[in-house]
Amino acid sequence: MSSEQQQTMPPQVQDKQPGHETEMNPRPDYEPRYPGSGRLNGKVALITGGDSGIGRAAAVLFAREGADIAILYLNEGKDAQETKRLIEREGRTCLTIAGDVGDPNVCRSAVDQVVQRFGKLDVLVNNAAEQHPKKDIAEITPDQIDRTFRTNIFGYFYMVQAAMPHLKKGSAIINTTSVTAYRGSSELLDYSATKGAIVAFTRSLAQKLASEGIRVNGVAPGPIWTPLIPSTFPVEKVKQFGANTPMKRPGQPNEVAPSYLFLACEDSSYITGTVLHPNGGDPTEA
Known part of the structure; x- marks a missing residue:
């Protein structure tokens, strides 16, 4: 199959992360696909990386x-x-x-602001992330390793530590990991390592908090069309983004958001320590 035949997205790049949804072509699809049914009535959710992409789609669906x-x-x-x-x-x-x-001070302040504004916190979604592809492991600097781990896994710890005094029986924590945690990625070594750490963190924290009635689960998206993609990869990779999945296309954020809703609401009341895999059919999961 030729490069043209495999094209899934118009060629585009952005010059810095995290990237901006307003500059993408086409814009990611965040719109919920169905009317709300009150599954999160009266709840308060805090979503990191909630401004765009998967975070935006989850935020709008939770609001609905x-x-x-x-x-x-x-x-x-x-x-x-x-x-x-x-x-x-x-x-x-x-x-x-x-x-x-x-x-950690930002995380504590964010939770404090939420509780001051809404009086409580019921659902924490850890979703913020960054990635920096490198073809050679020697190109991964100590500063990059520190930055990637600090955002992708340290931040999850800090948010949970800040939120715990306010969470109670019935609360939910949802962590965003990645398909790369399961199948690896030769050019995203540090990113994949953080996503594997998130899986272990999710399973361990679920065991820790089960007796308190707080559920902890994860979502491992495959290739999803978000601002992180054009702000990370070169034009040729963006053009073919998602083409190697069984579905031969990238997913949209509103195809992932229902996984977060399911794990946030009482529909998943007997599920903890698990990871959902909206990944276009990639068979590499565990």
Whole structure:
């Protein structure tokens, strides 16, 4: 099959991470696919990386299901304000918080702001991430390793530590891992390592909190069309993004968001320590 035949997306790049949804062509599809049924009525959710991509789609779906939302994002203010508008369009309240999840003080402050605004916290979604492809392991600098681990796994620890005093029986924690945790990625060694760590963290934390009635699960997306893609990969890779899946295309954020909803609501009341795999049919999972 030729390169042209495999093209799944228009060629494009962005010059820095985390990337901006407003600059993507086409824009990721975040719209929920069905009317809400009140599955999160009265709940409050905090979603890191909630300004765009999977985080935005989950935030809007949670809002449609009755939750008030706080989103924590790095510096994508325009995307965050659009997500706020979309949540308010669903008739819910949105609190936007800018900050780096790799800083424990930011995580504590974010949780404090949520509790001050809404009076509680029911659902924590750890979703913020970064990745930096390198063809040679020698090119991965100590600074890159530190940065990737600080965002992708340290930040999950810090958010959970900050949230725990406010979580109670019936609360849920959902961690975003990746298909790369299961099948690896030759050019994303540090990123894949953090995503594997998230799987182990999720399973271990689930065991730790089961007796308190707090469920901990994960979602391992495959290739999903988010701002991280054009801000990470060169044009040729973006053009063929998702073509190597059995479905021969990338997924959209609104195809992943229902996994988060299922794990956040009482539909999954007897599920903890597991990972869902919306990945276009990739058979590599465990």
